[in-house]
Amino acid sequence: MPSASPPDRSATPVHTLLHAERHLCIDKLEWLLPQAHTLVWVESGMGTLTVNGKRFSLSAGACFYAWPGMEVAAAPFFNETVLYTLTFERLTGRAAEADQISYTRSAHGFAGWGELTLPAGDRLLALARELAQKSSAEGERPAARRSYLFHTLMYELTVANEPHPLQDGSTDQIIHEIMQYIQVNYAKPLKRSVLAQMAGLAPEYFSLRFKQVSGLSLTDYIAALRIRHLQERLLFDETRLHIAAREVGYRDEHYASRRFKQEVGLSPTSYAQAPKRILSLNPHLTLHLLALGIMPVATVSYPWGFGDYEHQLRDGGCVCRDWTTAFTDEELAALQPELIIGIDDLEPERVQAYRRLAPTLVIPWYGQDWRGHLARLARVTRRTEQAQSWLASFDQRCFALREQLQALDILRQSLLIVNIRDASSFIYCHRGMGTQLVYHELGWAMPLALQQLDLAGAPLPIAPEQILQRFRAEHVILITEPSPQAVARTETMLYDSRWESCRSQGMRIHTAAMSRWHGYDPLSILSQLQDLETWFDFSLS
Known part of the structure; x- marks a missing residue:
């Protein structure tokens, strides 16, 4: 019996990975690859991504696709966005001649260019991240792993972005998939007839089921999405x-303005300038708001509270929640925030949930220092003048203290910052625990052994008994977590003979409250400045 002929797959595209790379996008970043397809994943940060002249909102977890020859440009809203790019070829029309196979590059994509629909969860982002990490590894096994990761990713993206009717699953599941499609393609013309066809439902029944599942009519759902993105552009990017x-x-600016006022209750111009009910998902950012004269409607707080500002927040009606216990979705909705702020430790799925509730500003934590964070929040809340006034007053006070310490030749003496917690302890040299003020604003000297370490911004974990073995300093700022276990560990350390010997030789220990020294924000740094003034008997008299 003759064997069956193999199927002709000459028209089936073959995807070949060219390169995977991680980008730290601080300024505008541009690509133009004439022959390669490009996928762009957003790991953190916010901004805009322009593909082929069309601008999209750029937020954590999103994925974008550019066909060959399309210009791509990423522009962060503020200083830092982390992106992963995958470049690949689509090869078709292979022809075999002797021992050679030839291919033709395809300029058409596996899906439409622009923002792609993604399956639930952040699994594909994890695949892109691993591809970038393993991009330069050599050998058969790393190459096989890259091939597996890339083709798994391409399969799931292809399935998620197929333009076929959604025949599988319950009607509710199909409507949810249509909702996800709309969330990605909200800026495109969206017709009920086309969406109903995608769902495999009659248009009238589709409208009925869509409202039952989403809680809104199709028209209102699309309008709400568009208005939310319009709010974020007006607030965060100050786009015209x-x-x-x-x-x-x-297409019509005047219709957009009328629809905006229907949804929000204010004209776009009035909305951008009006005070907002702000929910803070980070206690550092909460104290930034207080420095700007803004009382948030609710905030997460440190386990030890806000110290000197605890009563001010509670007297101002702010709902404070320990950061170990998150607000539920029902609690968030009841608070009716008009702006949500957080840093880039938020999960992408949570960011999308927050954005459905209110415009959500995500600040890359390591993209700027505390001054940059303050300037960004001031710009969004239209408090730039207040921020500049606060900084001018702080800088004057900081300058005066620095001049006094320099006159006494104290800044040349080494200073070590130690933090003792329940079951751990750390040495700090970058970001937090007063390091910004002590080492950067005042220019105090670090111990030489600490300067020689490359800590890349992270605190150094260290056992209390090893601190003086590795680092000697003329001044130690000792910050203890306010718990019985941490206090007991600190007392045991200080009673050690090595600490007593160093004190007898002139080492000065300055004990500091964690509620005043933990924060990386204007008010915490002001508290730290006040403590230094007290310790060194200085005042602005």
Whole structure:
């Protein structure tokens, strides 16, 4: 019996990975690859991504696709966005001649260019991250792993972005998939007839089921998405209305303005300038708000509270929640925030949930120092003048203390910052625990052994008994977590003979409250400045 002929797969594209790379996007970043397809994943940060002249909102967890020859440009809203790019070829029309196989590059994509629909969860982002990490590894096994990761990723993206009717699953599941499609493609023309066809439902029944599942009519659901993105562009990027309206799917600026007022209750211009009910998901950012004269409607707090500002927050009606216990979705909705702020430790799925509730600003924590964070929040809340005034007053006070310490030749004496917690202890030299003020604003000397370490911003874990073995300093700022276990560990350390010997030889120990020295924000740094003034008997008299 003759064997069956193999199927002709000459028209089936073959995907070949070219390169995977991680980018730290501080300024505008541009690509133009004439022959390669490009996928761009957003790990953290916010901003805009322009593909082929069309601008999209850039937020954590999103994925974008550019066909060959399309210009791609990423522009962060503020200083830092982390992106992963995968470049690959689509090869078709292979022809075999002797021992050679030839291919033709395809300029058409496996899906439409722009923002892609993603399956639930952040699994594909994890695959892109691992591909970038393993991009330069040599050998058969790393190459096989890269091939597996890339083709797994391409399969799931292809399935998620197929333009076929959604025949599988319950009607509720199909409607949820349509909702996800709309969330990605909100800026495109969206017709009920096309969406109903995708769902495999009659248009009238589709409208009925869509409202039952989403809680909104199709028209109102699309409008709410577009208005939310319009709010974020007006607040975060200060885009002109006629440009922002077009980017979110409105061709008519005047219609967009009327629809905006219907949804929000204010004109776009009035909305951008009006005070907001702000929910803070980070206690550092909460104290930034207080420095700007803004009382948040609710905030997460440190386990030890806000110290000197605890009563101010509670008297101002702010709902404070320990950061170990998150607000539920029901609690968040009841608070009716008009702006949500957080840092880039938030899960992408949570960011999307927050954005459905209110415009959400995600600040890359390591992208800027505390001054940059303050400037960004001031810009969004229209408090730039207040921020500049606060900084001018602080800088004057900081300058005066620095001049006094220099006159006494104290800044040349080494200073060590130690933090003792329940079951751990750390040496700090970058970001937090007063390091910004002590080492960077005042220019105090670190112990030489600490300067020689490359800690890349992270605190150094260390056992209390090893501190003086590794680092000797003329001044130690000792910050203890306010718990019985941490206090007991500190007392045991200080009673050690080596500490007593160093004190007898002139080492000065300055004990500090964690509630005043933990924060990386204007008010915490001001508290730290006040403590230094007290310890060194200095005042602005």
